[in-house]
Amino acid sequence: MGSGQHQVGKVVIVGGGTAGWMTAVALSRMLGGTGLSITLVESAAIGTVGVGEATLPQIRHFNRRLGLDEREMMARTAATIKLGIEFRDWGKVGDRYIHPFGKHGETLGQADFIHYWARANAAGNAAPVGEYSVPIMAAWQGRFEPPRDGDDRQPYDYAFQFDAGLYAAWLADLAQGDGVARREGRIVDVRQDGETGDVTAIVLESGKVIEGDLFVDCSGFRSLLIGDVFETPFEDWSHWLPCNRAFAVPCANGGDNGPYTRATAREAGWQWRIPLQHRIGNGLVYCDAFWDDETARSILMDNLESEAGSDPRPLRFRTGRRRSLWHSNCVAIGLSGGFLEPLESTSIDLIQSGILNLVDLFPTDRIQEADRREYNRLMDLEFARIRDFLVLHYVANQREGEFWRAMREMKLPDSLEAKIADFRSRAMLPDYSEGLFQAPSWISVFLGQNIVPEGWDPRAGDLSDEDLAVRLAKVRERVVQHAKAMPEHLAWIRKAGAGFQATSARR
Ligand SMILES: Cc1cc2nc3c(=O)[nH]c(=O)nc-3n(C[C@H](O)[C@H](O)[C@H](O)COP(=O)(O)OP(=O)(O)OC[C@H]3O[C@@H](n4cnc5c(N)ncnc54)[C@H](O)[C@@H]3O)c2cc1C
Structure with missing residues (x-):
């Protein structure tokens, strides 16, 4: 038997960051009429990346397709x-x-x-x-x-420029209102079909088993399914985009909320400034071959326009993507599938493309190889x-x-x-x-x-x-x-x- 030999009735979304909750709302609103059951699993103990505050206009078209109210979104996310x-x-x-x-x-x-x-x-x-x-x-x-x-x-x-944490919380409210089931807990095991290799269930630390037909891997940089379970190859693009670390820190809002994001080049990277209604998001993206962490951290802190709202948060990443974002009965959406540095605010847009392509190619009956191939082709094009x-x-x-x-x-x-x-x-x-x-x-x-x-x-x-x-x-x-x-x-x-x-x- 090949993978995906049975009908897709149960979708399990692994992860509740921006990618997970966007996927949950979109599938429930766009495929809700098909009787699909959707469960999302997240772990408060693990948390989310929590950055990702600047978007591209495509988010407006996405909101419209889902019937999301733009002004309500702005009010809820300090956009x-x-x-x-x-x-x-x-x-x-x-x-x-x-x-x-x-x-x-x-x-x-x-x-x-x-x-x-x-x-x-x-x-x-x-x-x-x-x-x-x-x-x-x-x-x-x-x-x-x-x-x-x-x-x-x-x-x-x-x-929009918005508070990513508030955005995910708003979407979580909407998705649960639509009937998406939320399960809290750390995933410690993944069960697979002995013959096809398909994921059949995930197991939480509590021992609870959650079964599904299609799994959406929104587990962030951990890449629990597409990376850990299926080991799909990662195409490393760091020879073209060598920045691999960041510090992020908010600072007080000085009243200059110009309607644009700023990216200022620095000696070995660049600094972002994203004004929201209630604060300004800042961060420094850099390459560790040229700067040590302490240098980067002090350059960021020395270049804030007002008092920092917290200590700077370190983040590490590798630029590139998984070769197959849809493998077996698992589709990777969000950071689990790859990351291109945030210079042009493209991650949330890639999440949207991943979702919309999945909806367009969603198996009406069984998962077909042709759908997987087309999904991977479309996403390859987008990434490149x-x-x-x-x-x-x-x-x-x-x-x-x-x-x-x-x-x-x-x-x-x-x-x-x-x-x-x-x-x-x-x-x-x-x-x-x-x-x-x-x-x-x-x-x-x-x-x-x-x-x-x-x-x-x-x-x-x-x-x-x-x-x-x-x-x-x-x-x-x-x-x-x-x-x-x-x-x-x-x-x-x-x-x-x-x-x-x-x-x-x-x-
Ligand atoms: C420095 C930086 C700046 C960025 N700036 C932008 C930007 O301006 N614009 C933009 O569009 N994007 C930006 N991004 C990208 C953006 O942050 C992400 O695309 C977005 O937040 C989606 O993340 P995610 O949901 O894939 O992963 P995460 O937020 O990491 O969520 C992963 C989820 O998986 C869960 N999970 C993981 N492991 C387990 C487990 N074992 N058991 C249970 N649950 C588990 C976690 O609890 C969490 O809920 C930036 C990223 C970085 C690193």
Whole structure:
């Protein structure tokens, strides 16, 4: 017999961090009508990673599909709005740019805006590309309002920055309200079918046995099933993304809650700043080959803008992913399946993709090899695209120092080398039909890291130099006026009824 030879009626989710509870709510809401029984097992003694506070706009689409109320989520998780990520000192010390959630510019003719911009820029007639972006100009002014319906001239989107612990607690409330059973206890044993190798049950320290047909491994870095039980190979990407440690610490909120995340490059890593309604999340990601822990810890603490709310918490990780995220009757979602460092806030998004792909391929009867293969293919693609995008930030640097020199000199993935060459020669961009990091993201980081196009699409020659300069100036003026007319970010949150309301969670 192959694996998955019986119908899937019972799902067991192993772990109750962000991944576990997102999976629980999603499966209960999207597959609830199929009579599926869902049990989630977590251990308070083991706890969760508890970081992961910045998200991507895809979370809004996920919320909508699940019928989750955005403003209630903001109120329960002390969330702020995120219009993008500001990168400081990443190209050269003193450089500053925002990777926004939205397009630059407007349609000017046959070619995409970036080609007109590249042409004007080469002639010295263009402002920095960020000045043609509504979310960037709004972020820098600390302003926000949701995109206006029907205004697709300068489309943009937004995401959230929230307290990860409160988010998981809110989802736990919702999932249990939907009928998901929660079991508390440490998993000490895993039972497998002697013939197929499928997991048949997990055993808790108390002796309780929990049986299932499909197991979702959300056990975090411990990787209890996909790693420990199935030993699926881990593809290590630390030669491309060598940062492997972090310290995280909150500090008091000084009132500057700009609607964006900040990532500041440091001598052997980078520091994040994520403003929430009730505090600011900070952390330093670094590579232990270049800094010892004490150096990293003091750099973080010396660079806080206000008093620390606790001692800094150390975290260790290895960049890469499991080759098969769906193996036998086990699907790994979250950190158990892999981790790419948090520079572009991609982990929660990978959790969402894992969940949505699982729902799309959910066995109607028995688990099929074809479903597993397709799931693994889709997730591979997602991981590899994110990897290339992250590596770009590091490789295209002009900074001094051993760490940054090593990053500049690394051998790139072939796929990334081609993308850089295409952009430099003629402003050509990756054209993904779906998935993360579409053209506007690549534009921001290429230009932000000082990779400037030397050529462009010849169709961008359909305006005279004078017309182009006038049109660009008008676009820029419209962008500036649009951002200026928005309310101040925190004022918008209060008015929207999304101000933080601390409540006691059920679990
Ligand atoms: C430094 C850092 C910064 C990050 N920043 C971001 C960010 O800004 N944005 C973003 O999207 N993501 C970020 N992430 C990633 C994010 O934190 C995770 O993707 C997210 O929290 C999901 O974690 P998880 O649920 O997979 O694992 P965990 O939170 O570790 O949960 C694991 C669960 O498994 C349970 N468990 C484990 N072993 C057992 C056992 N034997 N018995 C019973 N239960 C068990 C635990 O109790 C827990 O409930 C960051 C990660 C790191 C390390």
